[in-house]
Amino acid sequence: xxxxxxxxxxxxxxxxxxxxxxxxxxxxxxxxxxxxxxxxxxxxxxxxxxxxxxxxxxxxxxxxxxxxxxxxxxxxxxxxxxxxxxxxxxxxxxxxxxxxxxxxxxxxxxxxxxxxxxxxxxxxxxxxxxxxxxxxxxxxxxxxxxxxxxxxxxxxxxxxxxxxxxxxxxxxxxxxxxxxxxxxxxxxxxxxxxxxxxxxxxxxxxxxxxxxxxxxxxxxxxxxxxxxxxxxxxxxxxxxxxxxxxxxxxxxxxxxxxx
Amino acid sequence: xxxxxxxxxxxxxxxxxxxxxxxxxxxxxxxxxxxxxxxxxxxxxxxxxxxxxxxxxxxxxxxxxxxxxxxxxxxxxxxxxxxxxxxxxxxxxxxxxxxxxxxxxxxxxxxxxxxxxxxxxxxxxxxxxxxxxxxxxxxxxxxxxxxxxxxxxxxxxxxxxxxxxxxxxxxxxxxxxxxxxxxxxxxxxxxxxxxxxxxxxxxxxxxxxxxxxxxxxxxxxxxxxxxxxxxxxxxxxxxxxxxxxxxxxxxxxx
Numbered sequence: 001x002x003x004x005x006x007x008x009x010x011x012x013x014x015x016x017x018x019x020x021x022x023x024x025x026x027x028x029x030x031x032x033x034x035x036x037x038x039x040x041x042x043x044x045x046x047x048x049x050x051x052x053x054x055x056x057x058x059x060x061x062x063x064x065x066x067x068x069x070x071x072x073x074x075x076x077x078x079x080x081x082x083x084x085x086x087x088x089x090x091x092x093x094x095x096x097x098x099x100x101x102x103x104x105x106x107x108x109x110x111x112x113x114x115x116x117x118x119x120x121x122x123x124x125x126x127x128x129x130x131x132x133x134x135x136x137x138x139x140x141x142x143x144x145x146x147x148x149x150x151x152x153x154x155x156x157x158x159x160x161x162x163x164x165x166x167x168x169x170x171x172x173x174x175x176x177x178x179x180x181x182x183x184x185x186x187x188x189x190x191x192x193x194x195x196x197x198x199x200x201x202x203x204x205x206x207x208x209x210x211x212x213x214x215x216x217x218x219x220x221x222x223x224x225x226x227x228x229x230x231x232x233x234x235x236x237x238x239x240x241x242x243x244x245x246x247x248x249x250x251x252x253x254x255x256x257x258x259x
Numbered sequence: 260x261x262x263x264x265x266x267x268x269x270x271x272x273x274x275x276x277x278x279x280x281x282x283x284x285x286x287x288x289x290x291x292x293x294x295x296x297x298x299x300x301x302x303x304x305x306x307x308x309x310x311x312x313x314x315x316x317x318x319x320x321x322x323x324x325x326x327x328x329x330x331x332x333x334x335x336x337x338x339x340x341x342x343x344x345x346x347x348x349x350x351x352x353x354x355x356x357x358x359x360x361x362x363x364x365x366x367x368x369x370x371x372x373x374x375x376x377x378x379x380x381x382x383x384x385x386x387x388x389x390x391x392x393x394x395x396x397x398x399x400x401x402x403x404x405x406x407x408x409x410x411x412x413x414x415x416x417x418x419x420x421x422x423x424x425x426x427x428x429x430x431x432x433x434x435x436x437x438x439x440x441x442x443x444x445x446x447x448x449x450x451x452x453x454x455x456x457x458x459x460x461x462x463x464x465x466x467x468x469x470x471x472x473x474x475x476x477x478x479x480x481x482x483x484x485x486x487x488x489x490x491x492x493x494x495x496x497x498x499x500x501x502x503x504x505x506x507x508x509x510x511x512x513x
Contacts, residue, residue, distance in 0.1 A: 163351035167417075170311050171424055172341035172368020180376045181364055185355045 046234030057235050064220065068239060071216035074137040074206035079199045081138070082145025089146070090153030096160070111151045119144040119202075123209035137214030141202050149198055156190035157183070192258050196251040203247050207240050261325060263289045263428055263460040264310060269319035270484075271305055279305045281484040282319070287462065287477075289427070292454050294475035294492075295464040298504055302484040303464035307430045310462065311343045312336045324427060341368035344421025348433035350413040354406040358397065361405055361416050362388040365423030384423075391419040395449060411442035418449055429453065431463040435470065443467065447474040468500060 048054045092099050093107040123140035130136040164182035173181065210218020217236055224232035264287040271280040279302045287293055295303050308314035309321050312328045321328045326339055344365070352361045366384045367375050374380070380388075389401055395415040400408070405416060414434060421429050429450065435443040451474050453459045465471045471478055472492040480488025480495075480503035488495070488503050 163347060163349050164353055166308075166313055167345070167347065167351035167420075168364055168367065169313060170340055170343070170345035170430075171365050171420065172337045173364070174337060174367075174372060176372050176376050177367045180378075181353060181356075181367065185353045188355075 042230060045230035046237065048231060048234075053231060057231060060232060060235050064217065064236065064239060067210075067215070067217045067220045068243065070134045071206045071210065071218065071240075072203070072243070074134050074141060074209070074214070074216055075199060075202040077138040078141025078206065079145050079195065079202050081142040082147075082149055082198070083195055085142075085146040086149035086153055089150040090157060093150055093154035094157035096157055108151075108154070111147055111154075114147045115151060117144075119205040120208055120212060123212055123214050127213060132213040132215070134215035137206055137209040137216060137218075140209050140214065141205055144205070145198050145202060149194060152194040153187075153191060156187045156194070159190070160186045189258050193255045196255055200244070200248050200251055203244055260288060262286045262322070263291070263324060264462065265320075265322040266306075266309075267320045267322075269306070269309060269316050269321055271302075271309060271314065271316045271318070273305075279484050280309070280316070283481075283484070283486055285479065285486060285489075287460060289460050290454060290458045292451065292461045292474060292476045293463065294471035294478045295462060295481060296466070296468060296471055296478060296488075296503060297464075297481035301481045303481055304432050306481065307345070307432055307462060307464060310428070310430055311340050311345060337368060341424055342427045344424050344426030344429040346414065346417040346421060346429065346431045346434045348436045350410070350417055350437075352405045352413055352416055354404070356405060357401065358392065358403050358405055358408070358416055359385070359388050359401040362391055362419045362423050365391075365420040365426075368424070388419070388423050391422040392416075394422065395419045409442075410438050411445060414438065414442075414446050415449065418446070418453070422453070426459060428460045428462065431461065433464055433466065436466060443470055450474070468495070471495075 048057050089107065092103055093111060095101075095104055119140055122143045123136060126136045126139045126143075130139055160183050164186065165178055168178045168182040206214075206216055207218040207221075210216040210220070211222045213219060213222075217240060221233055221236045224230075224236060264285065266283055266285040269280050269283040269285075270278060272278045283302075283306060295306065297303055305314055309316045310323055310328070312331070316329060323339065324342055326335070328336065328339065331339060353364070360378065363380050363384060366380055366388070370380060370384070389398075392398060392401060395418050397412060397415050397419065400412070405413060408416065417434075418429075431450070434450075435446050438446060447470060450461055450463070454461050463471075463475070465475075472495055475492055478488065478490060478492050478495050479486055480499065482503055482505065488499050490499075
């Protein structure tokens with residue numbers, strides 16, 4: 001009975017909270033009206049509307065090539081650096097019986113807390129240290145990737161079934177052999193898919209951190225919007241959509257091969 | 260002849276106060292095929308794992324091939340384990356690796372760490388693995404992935420692995436439990452031949468009593484962590500079975 005009352009109270013409180021959120025945002029409806037009126041114009045300006053616009057958009061290509069490569073490089077460097085750091089740390093964050101419980105608890109708590117911080121915030125924190133540019137973006141992405149992959153790798157290690165480990169040990173295998181033959185084949189598909197997912201997210205993130213000054217296409221977009229160069233902004237956004245989809249497609253294919 | 264396995268007053272508890280094995284005494288001669296029967300939780304799997312040192316018992320001694328397992332340092336334990344093969348109900352093969360690679364796992368204990376971790380084995384080991392596969396009837400499947408095999412074929416791969424190990428003792432933990440009736444017989448025949456031809460000692464935990472009676476040379480009944488039956492298969496009559504499989508005695512651990 002008490003459980004039912006508590007469930008009811010919890011449900012009611014949740015409903016009140018959601019309604020409160022909507023009411024608070026709803027009072028700012030005039031902004032939406034303003035946005036609809038003017039935003040439509042801005043949105044239309046993102047697209048080429050004349051032959052001259054098309055020619056201009058195509059001419060932008062060579063200027064955007066370098067930032068585009070920079071965006072990809074930031075994502076790749078951040079992902080690989082994060083992965084290399086996460087791999088050893090995941091072993092001291094996984095409950096596999098080989099690391100003392102308190103050590104695991106400390107590492108896991110750190111990873112969980114640090115995971116709450118978005119990549120963008122890391123970029124803002126790194127800018128004073130590394131200055132503006134792609135290096136900052138790569139460092140910020142590397143930190144965020146390290147934190148999320150360490151946790152995900154650790155979870156993959158914890159999900160390993162003990163059967164193959166027993167089999168390799170019972171054949172006289174030592175610890176490195178147990179890892180290579182019994183654990184790696186089990187965790188490799190998970191490691192690969194989480195790393196590739198992380199690359200996909202990092203490509204989006206490398207665009208976003210660019211907006212706060214970490215180089216690449218994001219920075220170009222930020223500049224274009226600040227200078228009201230809407231067509232430039234439109235071309236950049238189109239490039240990002242194409243790029244992200246290409247990487248997503250290849251990542252999907254690779255994951256499928258190894259699943 | 261010295262015992263292949265000599266177990267004296269063996270006790271084990273995973274949690275303090277909840278004993279799984281309560282003073283097991285057992286001597287097994289080389290070449291014997293010993294069926295270990297009993298309810299789930301009676302301690303069969305734990306007993307097998309004490310023999311190859313995967314589980315360190317809390318009391319008593321377990322001498323295997325002349326060496327006291329409990330007093331061996333980990334390195335020597337690994338050397339001893341090379342001579343003790345183990346097969347499992349769930350096969351415990353590396354599903355993504357090839358059949359040959361799974362058999363070569365039996366050679367890990369004989370191969371240096373770095374080459375083996377790079378999946379490099381000597382040509383002689385590869386020949387041996389293929390030869391073992393041929394002996395279990397799997398010639399031609401060397402490069403197949405294990406995940407594409409049937410249950411019976413998987414258990415044959417596991418047996419080939421113990422052969423590649425050069426195992427003098429094979430421990431089988433419910434090795435036929437996941438197989439159909441005909442395949443169970445095939446696997447038991449294969450193990451029986453292994454014992455006859457190479458004098459391999461077999462210690463098999465089993466639930467299938469007719470199968471145990473057909474193939475084993477000796478049956479051990481384990482009840483609540485104690486041996487309550489130890490005789491030739493013919494002596495396993497209905498009364499003995501009823502006593503070993505007495506549900507009222509299950510401790511609920513194992």
